[in-house]
Amino acid sequence: MTTTRLLSELDLLRSRAFPAAPERSGDLDSGPGFHVAALATSEDFWEADVERRETVEEQYEAERDGLAAVLTARWGEPDRMSLWSLHARGMEGEELPEPWGVLCAHVPDLVLWRVGGRWIGLGVSQWDKELPFRLLAVVTEVDPP
Structure with missing residues (x-):
């Protein structure tokens, strides 16, 4: 992964129109007012040891932080948003708007900017310890709940 490639993919994502209905295409989930894209995906960890998994997690967090540094120079200091409380609220039955409802199930936190009426965020996802990091x-135009 190079920061230049990641930045290019993010800029392309920002320029895409939002669809009228939810849709999925490869590593892109979109819906009214949002896009969520995997910029990079690791291997899975079915046979990997704990040390390998931790190394990859650190690598993905470093990639996020490197891209965030470039975006901070562009847009200013971001907010850091923990999604834990949203996850708890969803588990208690609260209806959370997308993309927030799905994100909080597998992304612990986001680095988040408000740019031109949209939220731009970066996070590291892992649905379960055997599955890849993304x-x-x-x-999104949808404000965090």
Whole structure:
């Protein structure tokens, strides 16, 4: 992964129109007012040892932080948003708007900017300890709940 490639993919994502209905295409989930894209995906960890998994997690967090540094120079200091409380609220039955409802199930926190009426976020996702890590980019007009 190079920061230049990741930045290019994020800029393309920001320029895409939002669809009228939810849709999925490869590593892109979109819906009214949002896009969530995997900028990079690791291997899975079915046979990997704990040390390998931790190394990859650190690598993905470093990639997120490197891209965040470039975006901070562009847009200013981001917010850091923990999604834990949203996850708890969803588990208690609260209806959370997308993309927030799905994100909080597998992304612990986001680095988040408000740019031109949209939220732009970066996070590291992992649905379960055996599954791959994904560096996610979020572009949304939907305010965090």
